Amino acid sequence: MRLRSPDSAPLLRASWLRVHLPGWLLGCLLAGVPASLPAAVPPETLSVMAGGIEGRVRDAEGVPLRVVSVVILSADGERVLRTVTTDATGYFRAQPVAAPEAVVRFLRIGYEPVEVRVRIPPEGRVQVDVVLREVAVELRGVEVEGDRSRARSRFEVETGITIRELAGSDIRSLPGLAEADPIRALEVLPGVLSPTDFSAAFHVRGGSSDQNLILLDGFPIFNPFHLGGIFSVFNGDMVDRVELASGGFPARYGGRVSSVLRVESDPGRGETALDAGVSLLAARATLSGGMREGLRDGLGLQSVRWRLSARRSYVDQLLRPVTEIPYAITDLQGIFEAWTPGGSRWTISAYSGSDVLDLGRLDAEDFPLRIDWRWGNRMVGTRWLRGFDGGGQLEARAGVTRFDTQLRFDDFDDSFFSSRVDQVTLALEGPLPVGGGWEVGAGVAADRYDWANFAETGGTVFGDAGARGWNTASWLQGTWRSPGTWSVDTGLRIEGWEGGGVSILEPAPRLAVRRFLADGDLAVKASAGRYTQFVHSLRDEELPLGIDFWVTSATAIPHVVSDQVQVGVEMFVGDAWFLSADAFLRGFEGVLTQNPVNDPNDPDDVYLLGRGRAVGADAMLERRSGRIQGSLALSLLKADRTFPDVFSGEDPRPEVTYAPLFDRRLDADLVLRFPLGRGWDGGLRWHVGTGLPFTRPVASYPQFGPRQTRGGRLRWSPEDDAEVVEGEGEGLTAILLGPRNGERYPVYHRLDLSARREFRPRWGRVTPYLNILNVYNQPNVLFYFYDFSEIPATRSGLTMFPVLPTLGVEVAF
Numbered sequence: 133m134r135l136r137s138p139d140s141a142p143l144l145r146a147s148w149l150r151v152h153l154p155g156w157l158l159g160c161l162l163a164g165v166p167a168s169l170p171a172a173v174p175p176e177t178l179s180v181m182a183g184g185i186e187g188r189v190r191d192a193e194g195v196p197l198r199v200v201s202v203v204i205l206s207a208d209g210e211r212v213l214r215t216v217t218t219d220a221t222g223y224f225r226a227q228p229v230a231a232p233e234a235v236v237r238f239l240r241i242g243y244e245p246v247e248v249r250v251r252i253p254p255e256g257r258v259q260v261d262v263v264l265r266e267v268a269v270e271l272r273g274v275e276v277e278g279d280r281s282r283a284r285s286r287f288e289v290e291t292g293i294t295i296r297e298l299a300g301s302d303i304r305s306l307p308g309l310a311e312a313d314p315i316r317a318l319e320v321l322p323g324v325l326s327p328t329d330f331s332a333a334f335h336v337r338g339g340s341s342d343q344n345l346i347l348l349d350g351f352p353i354f355n356p357f358h359l360g361g362i363f364s365v366f367n368g369d370m371v372d373r374v375e376l377a378s379g380g381f382p383a384r385y386g387g388r389v390s391s392v393l394r395v396e397s398d399p400g401r402g403e404t405a406l407d408a409g410v411s412l413l414a415a416r417a418t419l420s421g422g423m424r425e426g427l428r429d430g431l432g433l434q435s436v437r438w439r440l441s442a443r444r445s446y447v448d449q450l451l452r453p454v455t456e457i458p459y460a461i462t463d464l465q466g467i468f469e470a471w472t473p474g475g476s477r478w479t480i481s482a483y484s485g486s487d488v489l490d491l492g493r494l495d496a497e498d499f500p501l502r503i504d505w506r507w508g509n510r511m512v513g514t515r516w517l518r519g520f521d522g523g524g525q526l527e528a529r530a531g532v533t534r535f536d537t538q539l540r541f542d543d544f545d546d547s548f549f550s551s552r553v554d555q556v557t558l559a560l561e562g563p564l565p566v567g568g569g570w571e572v573g574a575g576v577a578a579d580r581y582d583w584a585n586f587a588e589t590g591g592t593v594f595g596d597a598g599a600r601g602w603n604t605a606s607w608l609q610g611t612w613r614s615p616g617t618w619s620v621d622t623g624l625r626i627e628g629w630e631g632g633g634v635s636i637l638e639p640a641p642r643l644a645v646r647r648f649l650a651d652g653d654l655a656v657k658a659s660a661g662r663y664t665q666f667v668h669s670l671r672d673e674e675l676p677l678g679i680d681f682w683v684t685s686a687t688a689i690p691h692v693v694s695d696q697v698q699v700g701v702e703m704f705v706g707d708a709w710f711l712s713a714d715a716f717l718r719g720f721e722g723v724l725t726q727n728p729v730n731d732p733n734d735p736d737d738v739y740l741l742g743r744g745r746a747v748g749a750d751a752m753l754e755r756r757s758g759r760i761q762g763s764l765a766l767s768l769l770k771a772d773r774t775f776p777d778v779f780s781g782e783d784p785r786p787e788v789t790y791a792p793l794f795d796r797r798l799d800a801d802l803v804l805r806f807p808l809g810r811g812w813d814g815g816l817r818w819h820v821g822t823g824l825p826f827t828r829p830v831a832s833y834p835q836f837g838p839r840q841t842r843g844g845r846l847r848w849s850p851e852d853d854a855e856v857v858e859g860e861g862e863g864l865t866a867i868l869l870g871p872r873n874g875e876r877y878p879v880y881h882r883l884d885l886s887a888r889r890e891f892r893p894r895w896g897r898v899t900p901y902l903n904i905l906n907v908y909n910q911p912n913v914l915f916y917f918y919d920f921s922e923i924p925a926t927r928s929g930l931t932m933f934p935v936l937p938t939l940g941v942e943v944a945f
Contacts, residue, residue, distance in 0.1 A: 601631015
């Protein structure tokens with residue numbers, strides 16, 4: 133520990149929102165909104181509270197520790213004055229602190245807590261550098277207090293953004309399908325919806341699934357799902373934390389318009405260790421380690437940590453002597469982290485995953501449709517991070533990611549489909565505190581997209597499209613904080629696109645304000661901003677399973693512009709409870725879907741251009757301490773999409789507005805964690821949601837076609853298929869559909885339970901677990917079938933998961 137006291141250092145296209153929001157926000161930005169706000173804080177208060185505390189937190193090897201909770205207490209240790217968190221370089225700053233003397237407590241899970249008593253100068257900041265030492269057994273009290281302190285720090289530091297965080301322990305405690313799934317775990321958060329049990333693809337606050345930016349260690353993953361979406365590609369053993377930003381993004385966020393999901397890998401502790409697990413889905417293993425001291429010193433590094441993981445489904449291998457299983461998944465993931473003595477961090481992240489569905493391995497008599505379908509993601513990226521004395525940091529990123537899929541028909545060699553999208557990412561960004569409560573951040577980024585989609589059958593090419601383009605961005609953001617009173621973010625992001633025959637420049641201003649009340653335990657916030665996106669997925673989201681294929685902005689492909697406003701409140705209730713609630717309004721211009729009746733001679737008729745709207749509110753009540761912990765999430769949503777009605781037969785095509793598949797009006801999620809006794813921990817999730825929309829068939833009728841009679845006249849008669857000609861069959865019929873998505877499925881509800889216990893033999897840990905999905909076997913409807921050949925017509929349905937128990941075990945050496 134070292135102490136010193138240095139010197140100071142649109143809803144509709146023509147709506148009011150779409151027309152006036154950018155100019156209003158830009159005017160606020162240029163006018164410097166915070167300049168008028170300090171008047172709310174008495175000047176004499178600011179002068180008294182000028183002193184502060186700063187420093188770095190490292191481990192025993194000298195490696196900076198991030199997400200350490202730094203709790204600043206009054207001199208008697210009874211009252212919390214401030215709570216902050218260390219950044220990626222281990223740095224923290226708390227200023228002003230309204231006390232001449234304070235106790236500083238440092239908390240991080242897996243490390244011994246440290247307390248330091250300091251005197252705070254009337255001006256400037258006292259430097260407090262500490263070392264935290266690892267503990268062999270995690271202390272439950274430290275974990276609970278650390279979680280609570282981190283929540284308090286985020287509450288005090290963030291302005292308008294809505295961020296929910298899930299740690300690895302949170303993900304493992306949730307009942308799930310066979311094993312812990314970081315993306316499936318998002319379903320318990322407010323504003324997040326996965327429409328069916330068969331897809332982990334999620335929607336946030338009325339946005340489409342392709343409007344979520346999913347980052348693994350800062351680099352995008354286009355389609356992070358296996359088995360058409362049933363579970364994600366992320367190995368829970370490799371995950372340090374998952375962070376979802378669902379609204380109110382400041383200027384540093386770009387690339388998508390609905391949400392940003394950040395999955396951060398755990399590089400381990402630099403010690404040789406092996407973690408393994410077996411579930412009903414797959415077997416997995418994770419190897420951790422460091423570097424020999426001589427080699428490490430020779431490379432000029434202070435610390436090296438790395439982890440490698442592999443996961444593969446095993447049922448096809450296990451049952452090979454008995455039967456042929458045509459499906460397998462594979463995941464490989466790794467992270468390498470090195471620190472230099474000067475305080476720079478260098479990381480390399482990589483991922484490769486694939487799905488193989490090869491029905492050609494089956495006997496043609498048993499399965500006539502033999503296909504070979506393969507898809508997967510690959511990503512590699514590197515990051516360099518440098519922290520500066522007095523705060524601030526600079527990060528550079530460079531990486532490449534690819535998603536591709538191929539579909540072949542074994543019995544039709546001339547039929548083939550493929551899709552591919554590549555993205556190269558370059559970015560440089562960082563924040564810097566400049567005094568007076570201000571922090572300024574800036575950054576530049578360039579992303580190169582390259583995509584190609586191809587379809588051929590019978591020697592005829594039905595689709596052969598592709599393009600390249602650059603998405604460039606620069607941003608500037610200013611944050612002003614007066615602790616316990618106001619916090620303001622103003623920013624401007626300039627997005628550019630060059631490719632596909634178009635050049636686009638889109639300014640995206642952002643503004644957020646937070647006001648603290650009730651002695652700092654209550655905050656009200658408001659934010660508004662514009663967000664842009666130049667990449668689309670053309671997957672049909674109304675199908676329960678599917679694969680994305682991507683396109684970028686071009687002459688016939690618009691970019692998405694989303695103007696958003698949200699207001700919210702956050703509140704600590706005692707030491708155990710935290711309440712947050714938001715109301716939001718979102719408009720989406722430039723939404724894209726495929727045209728099912730496109731003119732093959734018109735290249736501009738392939739896609740349909742539309743718009744969307746979402747209005748709603750969500751809330752979450754959390755309890756993070758006590759024997760029984762958990763959360764209750766509530767979400768209200770009304771979303772719609774508007775596209776040209778291609779089935780109207782009219783020219784020009786009229787518009788049709790309908791509720792998209794993910795328009796669930798009310799959604800509730802109750803999650804509990806509790807002890808079961810004898811060392812077992814239990815988990816419960818009860819999910820209730822109103823019915824999702826669907827289009828109901830209302831009648832069937834025979835198809836008529838023109839026929840010429842012997843007398844040369846033309847008459848209309850029912851069209852026959854080949855079976856009718858041969859004396860069989862009933863002719864061709866058509867279905868008359870009701871209003872698009874005008875009906876609703878029944879209410880969805882499901883109860884899931886889990887139990888797990890950790891055993892600690894001398895050589896490591898063994899954790900068996902049990903998950904039971906849909907405990908009371910509720911038949912939740914996936915979709916309906918209508919049979920109009922019966923009189924009266926009959927309806928049957930296909931349901932989602934029945935009661936489904938799964939077992940697994942985790943092992944650590």
